[in-house]
Amino acid sequence: xxxxxxxxxxxxxxxxxxxxxxxxxxxxxxxxxxxxxxxxxxxxxxxxxxxxxxxxxxxxxxxxxxxxxxxxxxxxxxxxxxxxxxxxxxxxxxxxxxxxxxxxxxxxxxxxxxxxxxxxxxxxxxxxxxxxxxxxxxxxxxxxxxxxxxxxxxxxxxxxxxxxxxxxxxxxxxxxxxxxxxxxxxxxxxxxxxxxxxxxxxxxxxxxxxxxxxxxxxxxxxxxxxxxxxxxxxxxxxxxxxxxxxxxxxxxxxxxxxxxxxxxxxxxxxxxxxxxxxxxxxxxxxxxxxxxxxxxxxxxxxxxxxxxxxxxxxxxxxxxxxxxxxxxxxxxxxxxxxxxxxxxxxxxxxxxxxxxxxxxxxxxxxxxxxxxxxxxxxxxxxxxxxxxxxxxxxxxxxxxxxxxxxxxxxxxxxxxxxxxxxxxxxxxxxxxxxxxxxxxxxxxxxxxxxxxxxxxxxxxxxxxxxxxxxxxxxxxxxxxxxxxxxxxxxxxxxxxxxxxxxxxxxxxxxxxxxxxxxxxxxxxxxxxxxxxxxxxxxxxxxxxxxxxxxxxxxxxxxxxxxxxxxxxxxxxxxxxxxx
Numbered sequence: 001x002x003x004x005x006x007x008x009x010x011x012x013x014x015x016x017x018x019x020x021x022x023x024x025x026x027x028x029x030x031x032x033x034x035x036x037x038x039x040x041x042x043x044x045x046x047x048x049x050x051x052x053x054x055x056x057x058x059x060x061x062x063x064x065x066x067x068x069x070x071x072x073x074x075x076x077x078x079x080x081x082x083x084x085x086x087x088x089x090x091x092x093x094x095x096x097x098x099x100x101x102x103x104x105x106x107x108x109x110x111x112x113x114x115x116x117x118x119x120x121x122x123x124x125x126x127x128x129x130x131x132x133x134x135x136x137x138x139x140x141x142x143x144x145x146x147x148x149x150x151x152x153x154x155x156x157x158x159x160x161x162x163x164x165x166x167x168x169x170x171x172x173x174x175x176x177x178x179x180x181x182x183x184x185x186x187x188x189x190x191x192x193x194x195x196x197x198x199x200x201x202x203x204x205x206x207x208x209x210x211x212x213x214x215x216x217x218x219x220x221x222x223x224x225x226x227x228x229x230x231x232x233x234x235x236x237x238x239x240x241x242x243x244x245x246x247x248x249x250x251x252x253x254x255x256x257x258x259x260x261x262x263x264x265x266x267x268x269x270x271x272x273x274x275x276x277x278x279x280x281x282x283x284x285x286x287x288x289x290x291x292x293x294x295x296x297x298x299x300x301x302x303x304x305x306x307x308x309x310x311x312x313x314x315x316x317x318x319x320x321x322x323x324x325x326x327x328x329x330x331x332x333x334x335x336x337x338x339x340x341x342x343x344x345x346x347x348x349x350x351x352x353x354x355x356x357x358x359x360x361x362x363x364x365x366x367x368x369x370x371x372x373x374x375x376x377x378x379x380x381x382x383x384x385x386x387x388x389x390x391x392x393x394x395x396x397x398x399x400x401x402x403x404x405x406x407x408x409x410x411x412x413x414x415x416x417x418x419x420x421x422x423x424x425x426x427x428x429x430x431x432x433x434x435x436x437x438x439x440x441x442x443x444x445x446x447x448x449x450x451x452x453x454x455x456x457x458x459x460x461x462x463x464x465x466x467x468x469x470x471x472x473x474x475x476x477x478x479x480x481x482x483x484x485x486x487x488x489x490x491x492x493x494x495x496x497x498x499x500x501x502x503x504x505x506x507x508x509x510x511x512x513x514x515x516x517x518x519x520x521x522x523x524x525x526x527x528x529x530x531x532x533x534x535x536x537x538x539x540x541x542x543x544x545x546x547x548x549x550x551x552x553x554x555x556x557x558x559x560x561x562x563x564x565x566x567x568x569x570x571x572x573x574x575x576x577x578x579x
Contacts, residue, residue, distance in 0.1 A: 136257035138383065211308060221247050431572055
């Protein structure tokens with residue numbers, strides 16, 4: 001058992017806990033568990049008077065033994081335990097067979113119930129306030145001064161403020177324990193709640209009658225930002241685009257605030273004296289990779305069971321909207337820093353010298369543009385006032401029972417994504433067939449192939465796989481396959497491209513008596529395909545798998561296959577998808 005078990009047990013629907021033990025097992029474990037829960041613990045001691053203990057040892061032939069004296073001493077320790085009540089029964093009740101008729105037993109049960117009813121916890125719904133943010137957001141400054149009187153609470157609810165950097169134990173288990181003990185509290189979690197913690201916050205709210213109240217910046221700061229990163233894959237470079245829910249202006253201001261902290265003064269050890277202070281802020285920013293501003297709101301809206309709320313904090317001055325562009329050098333350095341962190345996150349580590357250089361350059365640029373960044377920021381007292389007013393409004397609207405939202409979808413019940421077989425660039429069969437028809441006008445080999453395979457009659461026939469010659473109905477170019485890349489790698493490398501339309505070029509037509517495919521050229525801005533021979537399979541003979549297209553270049557060298565080069569590359573569009 002743990003303290004968390006104790007906290008859950010005292011809930012209205014917790015069911016309580018019944019433990020059976022022997023006095024000789026010692027009372028230390030109970031005292032540890034009961035710390036803070038003394039008023040909820042009742043002890044019933046059966047056959048534990050001195051006379052009964054001595055009598056049992058006499059019957060067992062061990063009168064006046066050291067073991068008997070030890071047992072009597074341990075029994076006295078149990079009787080000194082701090083708890084709601086200690087009751088004793090004779091050992092004649094060990095089986096409790098007389099429960100329905102014996103008045104002593106009925107009286108004991110009534111007393112236990114009275115003790116339980118007298119300390120029933122306040123199980124009204126409460127609030128869990130949290131910050132999906134990054135270091136330098138200003139959480140502590142905003143939360144400072146948030147008290148019961150500041151919120152003008154009229155419903156006997158308490159305010160608990162926990163600062164993550166000041167908590168020595170694991171943060172969210174502590175939050176859960178304290179919310180279980182006092183569900184009706186207005187709880188403020190002063191900690192950067194990155195996406196990995198959202199499901200935990202949702203579970204805490206579900207278990208404690210909690211409404212999740214999320215603190216986000218104004219729309220100039222909560223703004224989808226797309227960053228291009230140039231990554232390496234076995235010596236080849238490709239470009240990836242990732243979305244983030246915060247603007248680069250917010251990132252710059254947060255960095256600036258961190259650097260404005262005097263060296264070695266921050267309780268979380270993140271200030272101007274921290275060697276990689278700027279890049280640590282970037283690391284937090286990148287934890288929100290592939291989350292847009294809209295999806296952040298959407299994901300948080302379905303935490304727990306209640307209709308969740310949002311507090312919008314003024315981050316920038318109202319008269320700065322729309323924001324002036326960041327200075328060019330600062331904008332470029334921020335994007336470069338995110339690119340470096342992205343490479344690190346994808347196991348393509350940067351050199352320590354490059355990290356040192358980007359840190360120095362960021363610090364220098366932030367210092368040069370300190371005045372620009374300072375003039376952007378909303379006044380701290382104004383942001384705090386807005387926070388308290390909105391939280392007070394939500395707190396005063398809490399009733400005696402939780403108002404659950406209509407939808408029962410939560411982060412924990414959202415269907416897990418299906419397993420990916422391939423990452424495909426889907427090409428219109430109609431368009432590629434039309435382009436091949438046009439190319440056949442200038443190539444007798446291509447024209448004879450199409451005639452021999454019955455192109456005009458068979459190109460739209462859905463064929464049973466391997467049972468007969470067939471033209472491929474779902475024409476596509478395979479970019480990744482589950483046999484060569486993990487699910488996570490495919491999602492990280494191609495997730496930003498799904499449903500995106502891209503242009504490739506058709507170069508030539510390769511074929512033999514088993515399979516036919518079009519060779520394609522992929523632009524350098526896209527990740528390279530999984531196959532050395534980038535292609536779109538067009539036709540397969542009976543019993544032949546489309547994968548055999550990969551062997552066409554080798555067969556061409558061996559004189560088995562033929563190749564028809566198009567007069568010029570032909571551009572065609574396709575859309576990325578998971579199969």
